[in-house]
Amino acid sequence: MQSGRPRAVIIGAGIGGLTAALCLERAGVDAVVVESVAALRPLGVGINLLPHSVRILTDLGLAEHLDGMAVRTAELAYYNKFGQRIWSEPRGLDAGYRWPQYSIHRGALQMLLYRTVLERLGPESIRTGQLLERIEDLGTEAAAWISRRDVAGPAQPLVADLVVAADGIHSVARRQWYPHEGAPKFAGQLLWRGTTVARPFLTGRSMIMAGHQGQKFVCYPIGQNADGMCLVNWIAERRIGGGEPPRPSDWNRKVDRESFAPLFAGWKFGWLDIPALIAGAETVYEFPMVDRDPLPQWTFRRATLLGDAAHPMYPIGSNGASQAILDAEALALALRDEPDIPAALARYEAARRPATAAIVESNRQMGPERVMQIVEDRAPDGFTQLYDVISRTELEDIAAQYKRIAGFDPAALNRTTGLAPPGSGP
Ligand SMILES: Cc1cc2nc3c(=O)[nH]c(=O)nc-3n(C[C@H](O)[C@H](O)[C@H](O)COP(=O)(O)OP(=O)(O)OC[C@H]3O[C@@H](n4cnc5c(N)ncnc54)[C@H](O)[C@@H]3O)c2cc1C
Structure with missing residues (x-):
C-alpha cells in the first residue's frame, strides 16, 4: 500500500x-x-443488474465488458400460472434509463471484477484462502484478525485505517457485533435454480415471472449463442411453510430436480415450456428464501458492513447484487469527501442503512410481485378480461412504488452523478 x-x-x-x-x-x-475460498471460481447462476448499479459499473469503466457478456434486459412481464399476462414494463434503455439493465451470470461478473481489481490494485491486492475471524478496534486503526487455510496456527492481525466486512449472508463480522442474531430468517419458500440452453422467448430479452406466492417460476436469458439459441436462467419457487428451512442456506447446494419438477409439469404456455426448461438444466441448485432483519447499526467506529453482510434480502425485485454495488459507491464517496474515517463510515451508513432496510421490508411484502398474488386471489381459475380483476392504476402504482423505494425511479436516477468525472457519462 x-x-x-x-x-x-x-x-x-x-x-x-x-x-x-x-x-x-x-x-x-x-x-x-x-x-x-482458496481460489475464486465463477459460481452461481444468473442475476440482474439494475440501471442504478450499471451506472456505477459504467463509471468504473466496465461498460464494454458487461455489454459483451450480458443480455440487455428489455422487458419485465408478470403472468398468472396459466401464462396469461398481468403486467409488463420496458426495462433498462427501453424504459428511458441512461444505462441498461443487464441479466448476467453471477460468476462471470465476479470474475470480471476480480480481474479488474488485480489489474488496477495490483497482484497482491486479493488474498485468497484467508478467513476473517474477528475485527478489533485499535483506536487510531482497526485490525482484521485473519487465519489462513494453508498454514496452521493462530489468526494474525491485518491492520488498516478501516475494515469493510462484505462477507455475505453468514457474515462473521455481523455475528461478532450481533452474537444473538442466529441463522437467517426463512420465508417458508424454497428456490431451485438452473440454466438451460433454449430457444429465445418473447422479445428474446424478456424477464418473466409466472404464478403466485405459493408457486412461481422466473426466467430470463443471460447469454445468446451464435446458433440463435440462448442460455436461460430460471428459478422455480414453492412455498413449503415452516419456521426453519429443511437444510441450511448454501449457494452451492445441488439437488435432484425430481423433488420439484412434477409441481410444474402442467406449466406449458405455448410461448414458454417450463417443464422442458427444468429438464434441460445440467445442474440444479436449491436455496431457501431467507433474509435477516434490518440492523440498528452497521458501523462500529473504523469498521462497517456492506452488501449481504449488512442487508441480506429476499431475491425479489432483482436487488441483491445491485444494492451491494450501490453500497460500494456510497462508501467510496463518503471516504472521498470526509477525511475523518469514523465520520465517513457513519456518513456511509446514514446514506445506505435506511434505504436498504426499506427494500428488505418491501421484499417481505413481495415488492412489485404483489400483482401476481392479487390476481391469484381474485381469479384463481384465470381471467377473460384482466382489468375486471385488477385495474391499470393499481398495477401502475405497485410498479412505480417499488422503483422509488429501491432507488431506480428513472427521472431521479438519470440525474445522479457518482464517482465519475463530470460529463463522462453516456
Ligand atoms: C458462491 C455464491 C453463489 C451465489 N449465487 C447466487 C445466485 O445464483 N443468484 C443470486 O441471486 N445470488 C447469488 N449469490 C449471492 C449474491 O452474490 C449476493 O446476494 C449479492 O451479489 C451481494 O454480494 P455480496 O458481495 O454482499 O455477498 P457474496 O456474493 O455472498 O460474497 C461474500 C464473499 O465473502 C466471502 N466470505 C465469507 N465469509 C468470509 C470470511 N470469514 N472471511 C473471508 N471471506 C469470507 C465469501 O466466500 C464470498 O466470496 C451467491 C453468492 C455466493 C457466495
Whole structure:
C-alpha cells in the first residue's frame, strides 16, 4: 500500500467486496481484499443488474465488458400460472434509463471484477484462502484478525485505517457485533435454480415471472449463442411453510430436480415450456428464501458492513447484487469527501442503512410481485378480461412504488452523478 492514502481491508471477494475495492481506489483509498475460498471460481447462476448499479459499473469503466457478456434486459412481464399476462414494463434503455439493465451470470461478473481489481490494485491486492475471524478496534486503526487455510496456527492481525466486512449472508463480522442474531430468517419458500440452453422467448430479452406466492417460476436469458439459441436462467419457487428451512442456506447446494419438477409439469404456455426448461438444466441448485432483519447499526467506529453482510434480502425485485454495488459507491464517496474515517463510515451508513432496510421490508411484502398474488386471489381459475380483476392504476402504482423505494425511479436516477468525472457519462 502507498503511504499517505487511507488503507482499507475488505473482507470478501464477492460482488460487493470487489466493487468496493474498485470504488475505493477511485476515491484515493488503498484496499486489500481478503477472501476465504482458496481460489475464486465463477459460481452461481444468473442475476440482474439494475440501471442504478450499471451506472456505477459504467463509471468504473466496465461498460464494454458487461455489454459483451450480458443480455440487455428489455422487458419485465408478470403472468398468472396459466401464462396469461398481468403486467409488463420496458426495462433498462427501453424504459428511458441512461444505462441498461443487464441479466448476467453471477460468476462471470465476479470474475470480471476480480480481474479488474488485480489489474488496477495490483497482484497482491486479493488474498485468497484467508478467513476473517474477528475485527478489533485499535483506536487510531482497526485490525482484521485473519487465519489462513494453508498454514496452521493462530489468526494474525491485518491492520488498516478501516475494515469493510462484505462477507455475505453468514457474515462473521455481523455475528461478532450481533452474537444473538442466529441463522437467517426463512420465508417458508424454497428456490431451485438452473440454466438451460433454449430457444429465445418473447422479445428474446424478456424477464418473466409466472404464478403466485405459493408457486412461481422466473426466467430470463443471460447469454445468446451464435446458433440463435440462448442460455436461460430460471428459478422455480414453492412455498413449503415452516419456521426453519429443511437444510441450511448454501449457494452451492445441488439437488435432484425430481423433488420439484412434477409441481410444474402442467406449466406449458405455448410461448414458454417450463417443464422442458427444468429438464434441460445440467445442474440444479436449491436455496431457501431467507433474509435477516434490518440492523440498528452497521458501523462500529473504523469498521462497517456492506452488501449481504449488512442487508441480506429476499431475491425479489432483482436487488441483491445491485444494492451491494450501490453500497460500494456510497462508501467510496463518503471516504472521498470526509477525511475523518469514523465520520465517513457513519456518513456511509446514514446514506445506505435506511434505504436498504426499506427494500428488505418491501421484499417481505413481495415488492412489485404483489400483482401476481392479487390476481391469484381474485381469479384463481384465470381471467377473460384482466382489468375486471385488477385495474391499470393499481398495477401502475405497485410498479412505480417499488422503483422509488429501491432507488431506480428513472427521472431521479438519470440525474445522479457518482464517482465519475463530470460529463463522462453516456
Ligand atoms: C458462491 C455464491 C453463489 C451465489 N449465487 C447466487 C445466485 O445464483 N443468484 C443470486 O441471486 N445470488 C447469488 N449469490 C449471492 C449474491 O452474490 C449476493 O446476494 C449479492 O451479489 C451481494 O454480494 P455480496 O458481495 O454482499 O455477498 P457474496 O456474493 O455472498 O460474497 C461474500 C464473499 O465473502 C466471502 N466470505 C465469507 N465469509 C468470509 C470470511 N470469514 N472471511 C473471508 N471471506 C469470507 C465469501 O466466500 C464470498 O466470496 C451467491 C453468492 C455466493 C457466495
